[in-house]
Amino acid sequence: MIRFNNDYSQTGHPRVIEAVARTAGESHPGYGLDEHCDRARQIIRRVIGNPSADVHFVAGGTQANALVIRSLLAPYQGVLSASDGHINVHETGAIEFGGTKVIAVPAEDGKITATDIERHAVEFETSPVPEHVVEPKMAYLSFPNEFGALFSAAELREIADACHRHGWYLFIDGARLGYGLGSPACDATIQDVARAADVFTIGGTKCGALFGEAIVFSHEGLVPRFRSYIKQQGGMLAKGWLLGAQFEELFSDGLYFGITAHATELGLRIRDAFAAAGIPFQVASETNQQFVVLSDCQAERLAERYVFEPEGAAGEGRVCVRFCTSWATTDEEVDQLVEDIAVL
Amino acid sequence: MIRFNNDYSQTGHPRVIEAVARTAGESHPGYGLDEHCDRARQIIRRVIGNPSADVHFVAGGTQANALVIRSLLAPYQGVLSASDGHINVHETGAIEFGGTKVIAVPAEDGKITATDIERHAVEFETSPVPEHVVEPKMAYLSFPNEFGALFSAAELREIADACHRHGWYLFIDGARLGYGLGSPACDATIQDVARAADVFTIGGTKCGALFGEAIVFSHEGLVPRFRSYIKQQGGMLAKGWLLGAQFEELFSDGLYFGITAHATELGLRIRDAFAAAGIPFQVASETNQQFVVLSDCQAERLAERYVFEPEGAAGEGRVCVRFCTSWATTDEEVDQLVEDIAVL
Amino acid sequence: MIRFNNDYSQTGHPRVIEAVARTAGESHPGYGLDEHCDRARQIIRRVIGNPSADVHFVAGGTQANALVIRSLLAPYQGVLSASDGHINVHETGAIEFGGTKVIAVPAEDGKITATDIERHAVEFETSPVPEHVVEPKMAYLSFPNEFGALFSAAELREIADACHRHGWYLFIDGARLGYGLGSPACDATIQDVARAADVFTIGGTKCGALFGEAIVFSHEGLVPRFRSYIKQQGGMLAKGWLLGAQFEELFSDGLYFGITAHATELGLRIRDAFAAAGIPFQVASETNQQFVVLSDCQAERLAERYVFEPEGAAGEGRVCVRFCTSWATTDEEVDQLVEDIAVL
Amino acid sequence: MIRFNNDYSQTGHPRVIEAVARTAGESHPGYGLDEHCDRARQIIRRVIGNPSADVHFVAGGTQANALVIRSLLAPYQGVLSASDGHINVHETGAIEFGGTKVIAVPAEDGKITATDIERHAVEFETSPVPEHVVEPKMAYLSFPNEFGALFSAAELREIADACHRHGWYLFIDGARLGYGLGSPACDATIQDVARAADVFTIGGTKCGALFGEAIVFSHEGLVPRFRSYIKQQGGMLAKGWLLGAQFEELFSDGLYFGITAHATELGLRIRDAFAAAGIPFQVASETNQQFVVLSDCQAERLAERYVFEPEGAAGEGRVCVRFCTSWATTDEEVDQLVEDIAVL
Missing domain, CATH: 3.40.640.10 (Type I PLP-dependent aspartate aminotransferase-like (Major domain))
Structure with missing residues (x-):
């Protein structure tokens, strides 16, 4: 996971x-x-x-x-x-x-x-x-x-x-x-x-x-x-x-600034992937936290490989969730996620 | 006053x-x-x-x-x-x-x-x-x-x-x-x-x-x-x-209930007087407190004879005020107010 | 009482x-x-x-x-x-x-x-x-x-x-x-x-x-x-x-000063009465509160006519009590008490 | 030090x-x-x-x-x-x-x-x-x-x-x-x-x-x-x-118990050394903290090589101090101290 x-x-x-x-x-x-x-x-x-x-x-x-x-x-x-x-x-x-x-x-x-x-x-x-x-x-x-x-x-x-x-x-x-x-x-x-x-x-x-x-x-x-x-x-x-x-x-x-800037860069790659897939956002974020509204079905598919944070039901079979990167997130992890978002 | x-x-x-x-x-x-x-x-x-x-x-x-x-x-x-x-x-x-x-x-x-x-x-x-x-x-x-x-x-x-x-x-x-x-x-x-x-x-x-x-x-x-x-x-x-x-x-x-019921009765007489004069209410109240929106001019005229509570400006030369009766309010005081409201 | x-x-x-x-x-x-x-x-x-x-x-x-x-x-x-x-x-x-x-x-x-x-x-x-x-x-x-x-x-x-x-x-x-x-x-x-x-x-x-x-x-x-x-x-x-x-x-x-000074005067008369009767004090007090150590027997006799405050046991059949005067205490009440103390 | x-x-x-x-x-x-x-x-x-x-x-x-x-x-x-x-x-x-x-x-x-x-x-x-x-x-x-x-x-x-x-x-x-x-x-x-x-x-x-x-x-x-x-x-x-x-x-x-027991053992060696030197204790302690009363002169000599805690003046050119061992204290450190206490 x-x-x-x-x-x-x-x-x-x-x-x-x-x-x-x-x-x-x-x-x-x-x-x-x-x-x-x-x-x-x-x-x-x-x-x-x-x-x-x-x-x-x-x-x-x-x-x-x-x-x-x-x-x-x-x-x-x-x-x-x-x-x-x-x-x-x-x-x-x-x-x-x-x-x-x-x-x-x-x-x-x-x-x-x-x-x-x-x-x-x-x-x-x-x-x-x-x-x-x-x-x-x-x-x-x-x-x-x-x-x-x-x-x-x-x-x-x-x-x-x-x-x-x-x-x-x-x-x-x-x-x-x-x-x-x-x-x-x-x-x-x-x-x-x-x-x-x-x-x-x-x-x-x-x-x-x-x-x-x-x-x-x-x-x-x-x-x-x-x-x-x-x-x-x-x-x-x-x-x-x-x-x-x-x-x-x-x-x-500059360690502090370097590792967090990189995490935000990764967060924005995730944002762009969701946007490209036409998946709506709960709120707009320019940082390492991204809040999206998934169908229950999409959420289930992503949950097979990823751990992400539930943010509450969004009505009609939809759910708000948070994807969060950190200084510990790797490029490879995001590559994989971006790929999986593309085929949701 | x-x-x-x-x-x-x-x-x-x-x-x-x-x-x-x-x-x-x-x-x-x-x-x-x-x-x-x-x-x-x-x-x-x-x-x-x-x-x-x-x-x-x-x-x-x-x-x-x-x-x-x-x-x-x-x-x-x-x-x-x-x-x-x-x-x-x-x-x-x-x-x-x-x-x-x-x-x-x-x-x-x-x-x-x-x-x-x-x-x-x-x-x-x-x-x-x-x-x-x-x-x-x-x-x-x-x-x-x-x-x-x-x-x-x-x-x-x-x-x-x-x-x-x-x-x-x-x-x-x-x-x-x-x-x-x-x-x-x-x-x-x-x-x-x-x-x-x-x-x-x-x-x-x-x-x-x-x-x-x-x-x-x-x-x-x-x-x-x-x-x-x-x-x-x-x-x-x-x-x-x-x-x-x-x-x-x-x-x-029953003293408690009697004196407060009477005060509320007086409050509602004031309400009815304002309503009859076409003066709008800030909120609807069924008790001894009545909140109305007066023009600054109306407020000034009433202030010549009555003390009432300012509740804040209401924009465009208007002001919210409270008229409040109590167990101590007399019928005569309300008679007078009702009369004065009628000719505002 | x-x-x-x-x-x-x-x-x-x-x-x-x-x-x-x-x-x-x-x-x-x-x-x-x-x-x-x-x-x-x-x-x-x-x-x-x-x-x-x-x-x-x-x-x-x-x-x-x-x-x-x-x-x-x-x-x-x-x-x-x-x-x-x-x-x-x-x-x-x-x-x-x-x-x-x-x-x-x-x-x-x-x-x-x-x-x-x-x-x-x-x-x-x-x-x-x-x-x-x-x-x-x-x-x-x-x-x-x-x-x-x-x-x-x-x-x-x-x-x-x-x-x-x-x-x-x-x-x-x-x-x-x-x-x-x-x-x-x-x-x-x-x-x-x-x-x-x-x-x-x-x-x-x-x-x-x-x-x-x-x-x-x-x-x-x-x-x-x-x-x-x-x-x-x-x-x-x-x-x-x-x-x-x-x-x-x-x-x-000067009402405040007058009534309290009088109460203290009465308190000191009680003190003097206890002292004259050879009854020991818990602490020395120059005001309206007097703390004495009574034998249980003395306490019982005084309790027949007076209300006073228990302050705790003093060992060996003795008890500490407080006598307190106030602006409301009368000279006659103290006269009576002084008399009763004298014959304890 | x-x-x-x-x-x-x-x-x-x-x-x-x-x-x-x-x-x-x-x-x-x-x-x-x-x-x-x-x-x-x-x-x-x-x-x-x-x-x-x-x-x-x-x-x-x-x-x-x-x-x-x-x-x-x-x-x-x-x-x-x-x-x-x-x-x-x-x-x-x-x-x-x-x-x-x-x-x-x-x-x-x-x-x-x-x-x-x-x-x-x-x-x-x-x-x-x-x-x-x-x-x-x-x-x-x-x-x-x-x-x-x-x-x-x-x-x-x-x-x-x-x-x-x-x-x-x-x-x-x-x-x-x-x-x-x-x-x-x-x-x-x-x-x-x-x-x-x-x-x-x-x-x-x-x-x-x-x-x-x-x-x-x-x-x-x-x-x-x-x-x-x-x-x-x-x-x-x-x-x-x-x-x-x-x-x-x-x-x-048992790491916790082992390291602290050893520290207390070292503390008691220090205690014994002070006792043997005839130096009085502020309080008796059976643990890693030892509280002694030193003359200012003794305190100064020990302070050349050791850091210890002042606990307040003890009157007449004397001072209370604490010597405290820990899991980090070594036998050698205590050996040295014991030696120095003996020649105070």
């Missing part, structure tokens, strides 16, 4: 595994205060073009999202997210566990807009009873989002402008950042992301690492004592260098 | 104030363990037709809602509410402060339906990754709702059936319960509400009391140690008999 | 009840934005000698304590309290419900000292791993405390100095403030309390009001949007003028 | 690193639903002698502790811990972040006793106002504890009996479980620990793993939907097999 079900079903890129293994025999101070973390922080600051960024590493994406949101917002403030946003529907209420309301807005393609932000900000600012409502203070978006949609550099700027006009934070969840930046349809660079966001994450888990997400604040002091939040939430890895060593390797010579 | 801005701008019905004043000189055990509370509990059990109901009194509605929700739900469970529901938009994130997600559903007239419940229940029950999503476990509705809409007895039954089919709780927020039950358009009785709901509240604050809401669970033991939750949330009034004495008075001979 | 069991078993001082009743017929904006609250705030500012104090009213003491603590402290900070402190042992974990750790210190007579504060502050400031421990950032004390002990003006200053030297807040819980200030053994004034504390409460519930505590911050802006916290925690009374009218009455001409 | 500062300064035992590296090329379902986790769970059930144990893996100890406590306790319940307990002083309020009070009891050697439990249970059960106090419902102890102290098999049984007599849970934190079980002074086996505890953890991070703790509940269903709690708290590792593979390796042939 060839697996296209997700981008986190293999341990990690060989070079990353090797980097972790190389730490054997080394001895480090704990909790992220080691040389690997320091070097990884330096490299990331250079790559994103912000020498004063404040960089932290944690094990997973839900942890990162919950930490960022609850450390930046006061208890009476909330975060605006598309209804389909990861924090709203796929984190078992992690944000609410931290006491924060996710203000969900219906959004086409799962993308919030500068207009959404503007509308909610003005509604609050003109509210006759501000103490009776949650103050929206942060916009959350994922880049690319849960359905593979991208924001253009201009859209990012507009959203950031809307946020900052009203004193909000912009938080960009980059769990799949590499796959987005590596798309030919993407005109934004990681520097653009870093410039727009007050805080963003660089996903490792889905992009070649064993585990780990970098949290990047625009500057030191944006959250005083952020390390206390990490510890309190159970997110502080004793052997923090395991995170540092991975990011050091991924970012030292 | 004649006030139609809300139903909580006067201290309380004279008989309720008198009942509180009569407690002077009495001496009671604290924290709701007194005779007034006991008697009020007994009366309420009789009135709602459920001798085994578990009745508690707290000072306010947000407190009641937060207590009910967090004491019944596990941390990973959530409560379904119309987007416009009070718990979703007018309680400054009180529910999330308790760690619970409000799952907001867009709803016509602000009314969730049995179908909404069915759909969310099935979606969760068939989820391949239940531990990644909040388990919907309670439906919340207000009766009447924030816009004065009512649920018929049949709708309540259907909603309750949908809830219980899936092991959910049904929670009915009765902050304005009296105004709803007293409407000629209402075919549900308080017994119907009590039968449908696993827990409901009987609003005092807006219905003649100085303050206070009764929380009514369908049976003892539904929430073990609910009193501990009340204390922990800061909701346990030391001199609990102040709550008991008010509910005792309100429910002893 | 004559009740000496607590200071919150009667509805309220007649003048306070009357003040509430007088609001009948008035019409007010809700949520504490009314004239009564405004006037009460003005009077309190004048009485405490701080024209820029930020004053809020809530219904109860646990609510007030929880609000003050969670609005001032970051999630990783904690509050130092004597082990016996009300927030540590009598609020069902209300502070922890808000996410804050109570750092309990064993304390003689239940009184924390400047030395305790100094020690915990230095321990944190010199910690090699500050992010692994809760940062102590507030000292909590009650005045008088749970056992009737007082802090002298000098002690308050020392404690305040220790706090401010280390950037902590000092929070003084004044649930029984009047009884303490009215003691002949008390050399501190309400102005001293106000000067020492960054925030303190003025208890109404136990000192003549029906219910209600004033929260007094040393200046506006110490907690931005404190009203949002109140609403979120379910503590915002719709008819806020009920709180305002009571404090207005209590503080307009 | 030879490092004796802690037991988590090296990546992991070579066999564990190898086991992780071997997963390269494998493909697994995420979130702990893979074969490695399944096998590790089976092995652990066999080793502890409880075939129906419910086993979960998370990345770190604070995460494990917080999850166990908040998933088992209701919001109004608390956990009893020695004042020095890890959850009380070294987790930045993680337990309180989850809303639970840690009821700290002063304890000799940091060990709570059956008597402590009995006393707190009876105090609550006989409280006249149970809703005003936190209900103690769980006892927490670490085995060995933060100062290397052990509980005998008999002590564990007594503590468990006291807990179960009162309906409490016993939670044993085994962050350093191996080092304790491997001590010649330990008469308890892992089966004894498993029998006594309703839930315990098996620490990986400090005992040879890269990271990871096993949470072992005595039976399935003790916490319904525990996986939802894990996800909500951000503790669910996407690539869960990284945890499974490590525990599989550590427990497959």
Whole structure:
């Protein structure tokens, strides 16, 4: 069976595994205060073009999202997210566990807009009873989002402008950042992301690492004592260098960007194959995730050789499914799939 | 100025104030363990037709809602509410402060339906990754709702059936319960509400009391140690008999139902006056709250003599406003308003 | 039966009840934005000698304590309290419900000292791993405390100095403030309390009001949007003028101070009677609460005519009990008790 | 420099690193639903002698502790811990972040006793106002504890009996479980620990793993939907097999027990060397951690060649320090240290 079900079903890129293994025999101070973390922080600051960024590493994406949101917002403030946003529907209420309301807005393609932000900000600012409502203070978006949609550099700027006009934070969840930046349809660079966001994450888990997400604040002091939040939430890895060593390797010579761009290229080959076969898409995606609507019969035939992710029934003997490539997907696997799609 | 801005701008019905004043000189055990509370509990059990109901009194509605929700739900469970529901938009994130997600559903007239419940229940029950999503476990509705809409007895039954089919709780927020039950358009009785709901509240604050809401669970033991939750949330009034004495008075001979029914009757006279004047409604309401769309000019003229509540701009020189009657509104005040509406 | 069991078993001082009743017929904006609250705030500012104090009213003491603590402290900070402190042992974990750790210190007579504060502050400031421990950032004390002990003006200053030297807040819980200030053994004034504390409460519930505590911050802006916290925690009374009218009455001409000083005078007469009868004290108290150790036989005899509060067994046929006077206790009741103590 | 500062300064035992590296090329379902986790769970059930144990893996100890406590306790319940307990002083309020009070009891050697439990249970059960106090419902102890102290098999049984007599849970934190079980002074086996505890953890991070703790509940269903709690708290590792593979390796042939027993043997050699040199101990420890009181001069001389952990000043030119061995400590390193201690 060839697996296209997700981008986190293999341990990690060989070079990353090797980097972790190389730490054997080394001895480090704990909790992220080691040389690997320091070097990884330096490299990331250079790559994103912000020498004063404040960089932290944690094990997973839900942890990162919950930490960022609850450390930046006061208890009476909330975060605006598309209804389909990861924090709203796929984190078992992690944000609410931290006491924060996710203000969900219906959004086409799962993308919030500068207009959404503007509308909610003005509604609050003109509210006759501000103490009776949650103050929206942060916009959350994922880049690319849960359905593979991208924001253009201009859209990012507009959203950031809307946020900052009203004193909000912009938080960009980059769990799949590499796959987005590596798309030919993407005109934004990681520097653009870093410039727009007050805080963003660089996903490792889905992009070649064993585990780990970098949290990047625009500057030191944006959250005083952020390390206390990490510890309190159970997110502080004793052997923090395991995170540092991975990011050091991924970012030292462009490995991160190379492997994810290739995965997206493969994803788009799959997209083109489906398009050529006249198979409709659930949503349009320019990244490593492709969402198509198959007949039950087509789905069954593909399921003989491939593992892919069910996304729910589509009515009348049809089903939505996701094909997902990763840094671990090979050209040969995609060649085979493309061939099989052609004769569906 | 004649006030139609809300139903909580006067201290309380004279008989309720008198009942509180009569407690002077009495001496009671604290924290709701007194005779007034006991008697009020007994009366309420009789009135709602459920001798085994578990009745508690707290000072306010947000407190009641937060207590009910967090004491019944596990941390990973959530409560379904119309987007416009009070718990979703007018309680400054009180529910999330308790760690619970409000799952907001867009709803016509602000009314969730049995179908909404069915759909969310099935979606969760068939989820391949239940531990990644909040388990919907309670439906919340207000009766009447924030816009004065009512649920018929049949709708309540259907909603309750949908809830219980899936092991959910049904929670009915009765902050304005009296105004709803007293409407000629209402075919549900308080017994119907009590039968449908696993827990409901009987609003005092807006219905003649100085303050206070009764929380009514369908049976003892539904929430073990609910009193501990009340204390922990800061909701346990030391001199609990102040709550008991008010509910005792309100429910002893139908006072509660009489004064709210009259207020709704007055509200409907206002509605009819606006309708006769050809003034459009923002939403249709059968209770003491009436939402109309006035031209700025009409609004200005009425504002010379009346206080009413702005509900937001309606575009093109028009504005939405609420006129609200209460147990304190007099026939004469409404006569005057009706007259003035006729010549707008 | 004559009740000496607590200071919150009667509805309220007649003048306070009357003040509430007088609001009948008035019409007010809700949520504490009314004239009564405004006037009460003005009077309190004048009485405490701080024209820029930020004053809020809530219904109860646990609510007030929880609000003050969670609005001032970051999630990783904690509050130092004597082990016996009300927030540590009598609020069902209300502070922890808000996410804050109570750092309990064993304390003689239940009184924390400047030395305790100094020690915990230095321990944190010199910690090699500050992010692994809760940062102590507030000292909590009650005045008088749970056992009737007082802090002298000098002690308050020392404690305040220790706090401010280390950037902590000092929070003084004044649930029984009047009884303490009215003691002949008390050399501190309400102005001293106000000067020492960054925030303190003025208890109404136990000192003549029906219910209600004033929260007094040393200046506006110490907690931005404190009203949002109140609403979120379910503590915002719709008819806020009920709180305002009571404090207005209590503080307009010294009523508050007069009635509580008299109660303390009566408490000290009881103390002297017990002392004269050679009956030992559990702790020394200079206020309206007196804690004595009775033989079971003595306790039984007094229980024939009086209600008092059991405080636990004292070994060998002896029991600790509390006699508590209040604004409602009469001279005659105490005369009788003193007589009966003399012949125990 | 030879490092004796802690037991988590090296990546992991070579066999564990190898086991992780071997997963390269494998493909697994995420979130702990893979074969490695399944096998590790089976092995652990066999080793502890409880075939129906419910086993979960998370990345770190604070995460494990917080999850166990908040998933088992209701919001109004608390956990009893020695004042020095890890959850009380070294987790930045993680337990309180989850809303639970840690009821700290002063304890000799940091060990709570059956008597402590009995006393707190009876105090609550006989409280006249149970809703005003936190209900103690769980006892927490670490085995060995933060100062290397052990509980005998008999002590564990007594503590468990006291807990179960009162309906409490016993939670044993085994962050350093191996080092304790491997001590010649330990008469308890892992089966004894498993029998006594309703839930315990098996620490990986400090005992040879890269990271990871096993949470072992005595039976399935003790916490319904525990996986939802894990996800909500951000503790669910996407690539869960990284945890499974490590525990599989550590427990497959006694590796875990062997390496930690050897480390404890080395720790005791260090202890004996200090004792022979007449150097006093801060506390008595029978495990891999040794706490001694050195003169500043002695500390300086040892610091020339060794890294060890400062534990605070001991007065009069003396200092408390910790020497800690681990699975990574070699016989030669200890030989050298023993030699140097002899000539201090």
